Amino acid sequence: MKSNIEAFLNLVKERNSHEPEFLQAVEEVAETVIPYIVKHDIYYGKNILLRMVEPERLISFRVSWVDDKGEIQVNRGYRVQMNSAIGPYKGGLRFHPTVNASILKFLAFEQVFKNSLTTLPMGGGKGGSDFDPKGKSDNEIMRFCHAFMSELFRYIGPNTDIPAGDIGVGTREIGFLFGMYKKLNNEFTGVLTGKGMSWGGSLIRPEATGYGNVYFAEKMLETKGDSFKGKNVVVSGSGNVAQYAAEKVLQLGGKVLTLSDSSGYIYDEAGIDEKKLAFVMELKNVKRGRISEYLESYPNAKFVKGKTPWEVKCEIALPCATQNELQEDDAKVLIKNGCICVSEGANMPSTKEAIAVFHKAKILFAPGKASNAGGVATSGLEMTQNSLRYKWTREEVDNKLKDIMSNIHKSCLEYGKDDDGYIDYVKGANIAGFVKVAEAMMAQGVV
Ligand code: NDP
Ligand code: 2IT
Numbered sequence: 001m002k003s004n005i006e007a008f009l010n011l012v013k014e015r016n017s018h019e020p021e022f023l024q025a026v027e028e029v030a031e032t033v034i035p036y037i038v039k040h041d042i043y044y045g046k047n048i049l050l051r052m053v054e055p056e057r058l059i060s061f062r063v064s065w066v067d068d069k070g071e072i073q074v075n076r077g078y079r080v081q082m083n084s085a086i087g088p089y090k091g092g093l094r095f096h097p098t099v100n101a102s103i104l105k106f107l108a109f110e111q112v113f114k115n116s117l118t119t120l121p122m123g124g125g126k127g128g129s130d131f132d133p134k135g136k137s138d139n140e141i142m143r144f145c146h147a148f149m150s151e152l153f154r155y156i157g158p159n160t161d162i163p164a165g166d167i168g169v170g171t172r173e174i175g176f177l178f179g180m181y182k183k184l185n186n187e188f189t190g191v192l193t194g195k196g197m198s199w200g201g202s203l204i205r206p207e208a209t210g211y212g213n214v215y216f217a218e219k220m221l222e223t224k225g226d227s228f229k230g231k232n233v234v235v236s237g238s239g240n241v242a243q244y245a246a247e248k249v250l251q252l253g254g255k256v257l258t259l260s261d262s263s264g265y266i267y268d269e270a271g272i273d274e275k276k277l278a279f280v281m282e283l284k285n286v287k288r289g290r291i292s293e294y295l296e297s298y299p300n301a302k303f304v305k306g307k308t309p310w311e312v313k314c315e316i317a318l319p320c321a322t323q324n325e326l327q328e329d330d331a332k333v334l335i336k337n338g339c340i341c342v343s344e345g346a347n348m349p350s351t352k353e354a355i356a357v358f359h360k361a362k363i364l365f366a367p368g369k370a371s372n373a374g375g376v377a378t379s380g381l382e383m384t385q386n387s388l389r390y391k392w393t394r395e396e397v398d399n400k401l402k403d404i405m406s407n408i409h410k411s412c413l414e415y416g417k418d419d420d421g422y423i424d425y426v427k428g429a430n431i432a433g434f435v436k437v438a439e440a441m442m443a444q445g446v447v
Contacts, residue, residue, distance in 0.1 A: 083123050237260060
């Protein structure tokens, strides 16, 4: 078994030697899925995983635009169309200076499994740019988004590839992207999700990733007869996912102690309640400020510069910022402090070593591809509403989201149980995600 995994990973490493994030994501999947393939003849010998690690298409393009000073800027745009076996490519766009092919390939690869887990017919893709939205004016954001879409529009479509938001891409950016796509194609379709409510968006989509993550964690806690009530919860990030994860934790009776951004974290011992969270939402989404500014209104809180919040004592941790933000030493501190549950809102926030620490301690640990799937699942629901030319109520969408998260949890239980009864959600999510895509690929032949 070990030699099968090693041989596979060596080949993938040879072909992608300069892509550490992509290799990290593939390694985690290979270690859990290859043993399953070896035990199941129908998948064996068909190089399914080898086909899955090769993007069906990787598009890279120039994005030139003019800034407010009249200077010409050049960025790099990408779309990774990873796998379309079970539906059109679907996945977000990330605008962040660190974006490169490795990061987008890891995200697109994870997306294939995540989208399969949602039970909805969506393939996997991801895209974005090394453009940095921080400090840019609304006009600069608009010009960049228009320039980006003036090339991307050739490769996407409501039945081909449906992008959405991710880091640095929210409703404002989706609006500008949608406007240009609509102009160039002369059609109003559901080609993007995360749209505004007056132009085809779905209720609950803004909340869905954060809410979904907490619904998933709630399901995990239920397996131990436990809940969020009265729990101390540490959240990282202060963007879309973190904000709505925090909101749902409060609704379920938990106490939110921290939020963060790339400059550091705030720790509010009294708890970040609804009023304080509304302040954070205004600060981040409207004023586009920094999390340290929280202290100007709530001086009793602490700002810890340049650090992540994992040193704060808690029972539940929700990493909702970015990849590899929670490392081995952080995991050890969390366990030492009595943490019983880690549920990933971000994509691959825990390193491989950190996950090993959680598994060894046998705590509840959910990988992002299961626990943050509520965002893309609700994007799928947005696509359905667009196709029906109809709009469901908040309650209808929220109930469907809850059902989907509960079904993903069930799939993890089905495929993730270890011999001693411990649920390895990483194994469960990877195998459950793989099976559906593999079956579709086998049915469609070698294409
Ligand atoms: P936002 O852009 O709204 O927020 C991102 C947050 O993460 C900000 O607080 C940002 O801080 C912080 N962050 C970004 N990069 C870093 C870094 N290198 N180090 C520390 N902090 C960082 O993005 P989202 O909330 O949408 O996304 C957060 C995570 O959730 C990502 O991993 C994304 O892939 C994942 N995700 C998002 C979904 C969605 O629907 N939006 C769905 C599923 C997963 P700063 O402002 O300082 O950069
Ligand atoms: O990582 C993700 O699942 C997302 N950024 C959301 C993708 C989507 O298509 O809604």
